[in-house]
Amino acid sequence: MPMSSPTSSAPSSPTSSASSSHPVPRRRRTVRRTALALVGAAALATLGACAAAPEPPGPPPQQPASTAGLTREDVDAWLDGTVPEALEEGRIAGATVAVVHDGEVVTTRGFGVADVAADTPVDPERTLFRVGSVSKMLTATAVMQLVAAGDVDLDTDVEQYTDLDLDLPHPVTLRHLLTHTAGFEERVAGLIGSGDTPPDLRRSLVEAPPAQVYEPGTVPAYSNFGNALAGYVVEAVSGQPFAEYVDEHVLEPAGMTSSSFAQPLPDDLAADVALGYPTADDAPLPFEMVGQPPAGAFSATATDMARFMLAHLGRPAGDAEVLPAATRDLMQRPALDATTLGALAQGERMGLGWFDESRHGHRVVGHGGDTNVFHSHLQLWPDDGTGLYLSLSSTGTDGAAYLLRDDLLAGFADRYFPADGAPATTVDDATRAAHAQALAGAYESTRGFHSTFLTAAGPLQPITAEVVDGDRVRFGSGLGTLRPTVFEEVQPWVYQEVDGHRRLTVRTDDAGRVELLGHDSAMSLVPVSPWRAATVPLLLGGAAVLLLTVLAWPVGAVVRRVRARRAAATGAATGAGSPAVPATAPAPAPAPESRVRLPRLLTRLGAVAAVLAVALWAYVLVGVLGLQDVPTLLIRGAQALTVLATAGLVAAVWRVVAEARARTGWWRVGAAAVVLAAFAAVNVASNALNLVSPDISY
Numbered sequence: 001m002p003m004s005s006p007t008s009s010a011p012s013s014p015t016s017s018a019s020s021s022h023p024v025p026r027r028r029r030t031v032r033r034t035a036l037a038l039v040g041a042a043a044l045a046t047l048g049a050c051a052a053a054p055e056p057p058g059p060p061p062q063q064p065a066s067t068a069g070l071t072r073e074d075v076d077a078w079l080d081g082t083v084p085e086a087l088e089e090g091r092i093a094g095a096t097v098a099v100v101h102d103g104e105v106v107t108t109r110g111f112g113v114a115d116v117a118a119d120t121p122v123d124p125e126r127t128l129f130r131v132g133s134v135s136k137m138l139t140a141t142a143v144m145q146l147v148a149a150g151d152v153d154l155d156t157d158v159e160q161y162t163d164l165d166l167d168l169p170h171p172v173t174l175r176h177l178l179t180h181t182a183g184f185e186e187r188v189a190g191l192i193g194s195g196d197t198p199p200d201l202r203r204s205l206v207e208a209p210p211a212q213v214y215e216p217g218t219v220p221a222y223s224n225f226g227n228a229l230a231g232y233v234v235e236a237v238s239g240q241p242f243a244e245y246v247d248e249h250v251l252e253p254a255g256m257t258s259s260s261f262a263q264p265l266p267d268d269l270a271a272d273v274a275l276g277y278p279t280a281d282d283a284p285l286p287f288e289m290v291g292q293p294p295a296g297a298f299s300a301t302a303t304d305m306a307r308f309m310l311a312h313l314g315r316p317a318g319d320a321e322v323l324p325a326a327t328r329d330l331m332q333r334p335a336l337d338a339t340t341l342g343a344l345a346q347g348e349r350m351g352l353g354w355f356d357e358s359r360h361g362h363r364v365v366g367h368g369g370d371t372n373v374f375h376s377h378l379q380l381w382p383d384d385g386t387g388l389y390l391s392l393s394s395t396g397t398d399g400a401a402y403l404l405r406d407d408l409l410a411g412f413a414d415r416y417f418p419a420d421g422a423p424a425t426t427v428d429d430a431t432r433a434a435h436a437q438a439l440a441g442a443y444e445s446t447r448g449f450h451s452t453f454l455t456a457a458g459p460l461q462p463i464t465a466e467v468v469d470g471d472r473v474r475f476g477s478g479l480g481t482l483r484p485t486v487f488e489e490v491q492p493w494v495y496q497e498v499d500g501h502r503r504l505t506v507r508t509d510d511a512g513r514v515e516l517l518g519h520d521s522a523m524s525l526v527p528v529s530p531w532r533a534a535t536v537p538l539l540l541g542g543a544a545v546l547l548l549t550v551l552a553w554p555v556g557a558v559v560r561r562v563r564a565r566r567a568a569a570t571g572a573a574t575g576a577g578s579p580a581v582p583a584t585a586p587a588p589a590p591a592p593e594s595r596v597r598l599p600r601l602l603t604r605l606g607a608v609a610a611v612l613a614v615a616l617w618a619y620v621l622v623g624v625l626g627l628q629d630v631p632t633l634l635i636r637g638a639q640a641l642t643v644l645a646t647a648g649l650v651a652a653v654w655r656v657v658a659e660a661r662a663r664t665g666w667w668r669v670g671a672a673a674v675v676l677a678a679f680a681a682v683n684v685a686s687n688a689l690n691l692v693s694p695d696i697s698y
């Protein structure tokens with residue numbers, strides 16, 4: 001950027017510009033350079049906003065099938081050859097694993113340490129891990145107990161059970177909540193915190209609930225709020241606090257004696273919970289308090305999670321069944337059909353709590369879970385009587401935990417339930433190529449923000465699809481994995497992951513344009529419109545120009561002062577021979593530039609407000625998306641600065657008119673017009689991104 005020499009977008013003041021020692025052409029060159037710099041700044045900011053992210057790692061190699069079968073010795077040998085090295089390389093503190101098969105616990109294992117400083121090893125019998133959203137399966141189990149007992153109905157408006165008066169546009173049922181199709185946008189405030197105060201479930205639901213942005217049953221959009229609402233139905237109908245109900249009706253009959261939803265944990269369990277670390281080299285985070293407990297607060301040992309899997313496979317550790325067989329089967333089958341889902345019903349569909357994670361021609365249901373530092377997954381192979389659970393206590397270097405989790409799930413399937421072969425396509429070459437072209441583009445998740453200032457998160461982190469090999473579609477990270485995935489069309493608008501298990505389905509409008517893309521049962525994507533994609537570059541590009549305007553203000557003042565001193569020195573050297581000005585000479589008329597002094601000042605002040613607003617919004621977004629509590633006063637301050645930037649737009653219009661009327665030169669008018677365009681970009685983008693919305697809940 002051409003700022004090595006002192007230039008300014010602001011013209012010299014009347015006092016300094018009156019000197020004839022600096023001719024007009026020099027001032028015009030200064031303004032010209034500044035105007036070009038403003039345009040360059042906008043272009044650089046826009047290009048920077050659109051820069052591609054680093055390429056994620058490729059898929060893991062396929063594991064060879066086991067010749068020994070699913071035995072303790074073989075599973076332990078596979079885990080010993082995989083997990084310890086991965087923990088060390090990824091700087092993950094600890095891991096715990098459980099495998100069940102044919103009604104028996106095949107193995108429960110602990111790897112690494114539960115406490116790095118104390119070097120306490122992970123014990124699968126005693127060490128509790130935070131399972132994150134795997135907790136939702138405990139919640140779904142409790143709900144389905146009430147369904148089986150006839151206390152609630154899957155298709156009744158839950159308001160009849162809760163009396164929360166959420167005032168939703170469309171009624172929501174337990175079927176919607178357990179399939180993540182209630183239509184709620186995302187909320188992150190209070191999702192994970194710290195401290196010793198147990199969260200209030202009812203309060204968390206009624207204070208600033210998320211907007212319902214989709215018609216229930218039609219759009220998969222994963223929702224912590226929705227699952228927490230289902231948990232509150234359990235509390236309201238049973239008359240017991242949620243955690244107490246689960247202890248008595250789920251954990252006790254399943255024989256899960258070392259696990260709990262309680263926050264903080266009771267004393268007899270608190271001493272055995274693993275510490276969570278960003279990486280094994282970092283300090284541990286405090287015990288994470290999940291603001292809506294049914295959605296993610298469960299703490300469990302690997303042994304207890306083995307018992308939970310056995311209960312859902314119909315082989316409970318104790319004498320009592322947790323759920324009747326018909327109810328278990330109902331939970332594991334798709335809960336919605338094409339009546340509401342349309343074309344998405346051809347792909348992976350949610351059961352009542354369970355994700356469809358079928359692999360290699362085998363029916364698989366499961367659920368993953370993540371907190372800030374714990375990363376878990378549970379899978380059942382119902383027709384094969386098998387279950388796998390794993391949890392990791394660090395995110396690790398470069399997200400190593402996510403990759404290790406994927407590798408263990410894929411490796412287990414490859415080793416013990418190998419694939420028979422890829423499905424054959426029924427779509428002709430020309431149609432596959434045309435559909436691939438239609439599918440290419442940028443997408444954002446329906447699990448996002450629509451009515452709040454966090455709507456910027458969608459276009460900031462788009463999921464991109466591109467055509468490869470002529471008729472295949474490659475997605476960057478974002479479809480349930482950090483790795484890129486390639487899909488091939490096997491049925492019209494139904495795609496199968498190449499060398500993988502995921503299926504992807506596409507819903508189109510009447511004109512054949514992509515409308516919705518379903519993946520991973522409870523997830524879907526919508527195309528990012530060109531206008532929405534342009535909002536963030538507009539905001540950043542406009543802010544860059546205004547930042548340059550702000551920086552040019554003090555630089556211009558310094559330049560003018562230096563020039564004034566030089567002019568004074570030159571005048572002193574030659575002033576002795578100059579004729580005196582007659583006392584009766586008339587006063588000079590005001591310089592034309594005096595007419596633009598005020599609009600220039602107001603424009604600069606507006607630019608300061610706009611730059612500070614964008615910087616403060618960036619700080620707010622980073623904090624909120626990092627699950628940090630951001631003070632309301634800070635958000636309101638960012639909004640106030642945004643409003644002042646709107647006033648700067650008015651001043652910029654005034655300045656352009658004033659510069660033209662004062663005939664200050666077309667380069668000055670042009671520079672003022674560039675600044676006006678920057679203000680317009682910031683203001684239009686701010687409104688499109690809801691930065692001035694009265695609702696600042698998130």
